[in-house]
Amino acid sequence: MSATGDIYCQSNFTDPALTGNAISLLGEYVTLTKQLFESFERLQQNRPLLAGPPETLLSQIIALDSQLTPFLDKLEHHHNVYQDLKQTRTEIEQHNLAILTLIKRLQTAEQGLEAVLANARDRVQVMRETKQKTLDPAEIIAYAQRISRYTSPLPGSRPDEAPKGWYAPHELDWPRSLLINQDRVPIDGEPVGAQTDAMTSEMDVDFSVHGHAPAVPPQQHADDINLDLDL
Numbered sequence: 001m002s003a004t005g006d007i008y009c010q011s012n013f014t015d016p017a018l019t020g021n022a023i024s025l026l027g028e029y030v031t032l033t034k035q036l037f038e039s040f041e042r043l044q045q046n047r048p049l050l051a052g053p054p055e056t057l058l059s060q061i062i063a064l065d066s067q068l069t070p071f072l073d074k075l076e077h078h079h080n081v082y083q084d085l086k087q088t089r090t091e092i093e094q095h096n097l098a099i100l101t102l103i104k105r106l107q108t109a110e111q112g113l114e115a116v117l118a119n120a121r122d123r124v125q126v127m128r129e130t131k132q133k134t135l136d137p138a139e140i141i142a143y144a145q146r147i148s149r150y151t152s153p154l155p156g157s158r159p160d161e162a163p164k165g166w167y168a169p170h171e172l173d174w175p176r177s178l179l180i181n182q183d184r185v186p187i188d189g190e191p192v193g194a195q196t197d198a199m200t201s202e203m204d205v206d207f208s209v210h211g212h213a214p215a216v217p218p219q220q221h222a223d224d225i226n227l228d229l230d231l
Contacts, residue, residue: 021071022068022071022072022075025064025067025068025071026068028064029061029064029065029068032057032060032061032064033061035050035051035052035057036054036057036058036061038050038051039051039052039053039054039057040054
């Protein structure tokens with residue numbers, strides 16, 4: 001009885017060729033079972049038996065059940081194979097998803113690399129054009145004159161002058177050439193304090209005797225801070 005029930009359940013997971021034979025035997029099994037119960041009822045009612053005595057029907061059912069047992073083993077084997085194939089398919093889909101994700105990342109990296117290469121090509125082209133271009137000395141002199149008052153050395157920095165305390169300009173002020181009138185931090189790490197005003201006053205004197213342009217306070221050349229560094 002249990003073998004036939006398992007075959008009926010397992011038949012939904014296997015190929016029709018195998019389950020067809022099992023279902024055919026199962027139909028015969030169901031018929032014999034019905035005839036067995038009918039024979040019991042007829043015996044109880046003292047009516048003639050149409051399909052034979054119950055003993056004969058039970059023997060036929062037992063013989064048929066022994067034939068159905070191998071089908072059950074085959075059906076279970078096919079079901080296990082089906083489950084393995086289903087699991088393998090799920091793993092393949094997961095691997096495909098991972099591969100698609102990797103492909104998208106590679107495409108993104110390729111786009112970034114193309115942008116870097118394009119920028120590098122532009123730089124190389126500019127360098128080639130600059131190398132081939134003739135530079136006018138007058139442009140260099142004019143540029144030097146424009147920024148000379150911002151880049152002149154501090155007092156005491158010339159060899160023929162007495163040494164004075166040096167300071168480290170703010171890093172953000174280097175590109176702007178704002179080397180004057182800022183909070184100064186000496187290299188030795190000592191605080192300047194009130195020395196800032198004194199140094200600023202010394203910076204504002206006329207250094208024309210040394211060939212330097214006088215320091216200009218920030219408010220007098222505020223419009224000249226953003227220098228044109230293109231030659």
